[in-house]
Amino acid sequence: MKKNLENYLSQLREKGYRITKSRIALLEVLSDEHLTFKQIQMRLAEKGFTNVASIYNNIDFFLQEKVIVVLFINQVRYYELAIDNKMHTADNHIHLVDQANNQIVEINNKRIYDSISRYIENDTEYEVSYIRLTVGVSKKETE
Ligand SMILES: [Zn+2]
Numbered sequence: 077m078k079k080n081l082e083n084y085l086s087q088l089r090e091k092g093y094r095i096t097k098s099r100i101a102l103l104e105v106l107s108d109e110h111l112t113f114k115q116i117q118m119r120l121a122e123k124g125f126t127n128v129a130s131i132y133n134n135i136d137f138f139l140q141e142k143v144i145v146v147l148f149i150n151q152v153r154y155y156e157l158a159i160d161n162k163m164h165t166a167d168n169h170i171h172l173v174d175q176a177n178n179q180i181v182e183i184n185n186k187r188i189y190d191s192i193s194r195y196i197e198n199d200t201e202y203e204v205s206y207i208r209l210t211v212g213v214s215k216k217e218t219e
Contacts, residue, residue, distance in 0.1 A: 142166035167206035
């Protein structure tokens, strides 16, 4: 498992949370991928973890602790790691969805976050708590 994630898990342990084998297996399954619940369930079953209720509980736990995030894309719920993700955190992420194949691509551009925040904070009575964007895209026509 990646180093930051390891560190983060030891912090959770220090807070008194139990980081069980099934919780670790869930994080391993999610590393570098956006998966639906069904896909998570299938991959965990391959590793011998078949208790659906415990998968739900573990997902809830990690969502609460902001270790993983959930995305809604075309009414489908995808889960992925927020910790140790170079492209985003739990609070700020931009996902592009290729309309041709529903492939999810991450981009990280501080200027986009900054300009949205600046607009909200200058032009409205609100301040920004998080920025989570899903942008539908299609490949540029070549030639
Ligand atoms: Zn992502």
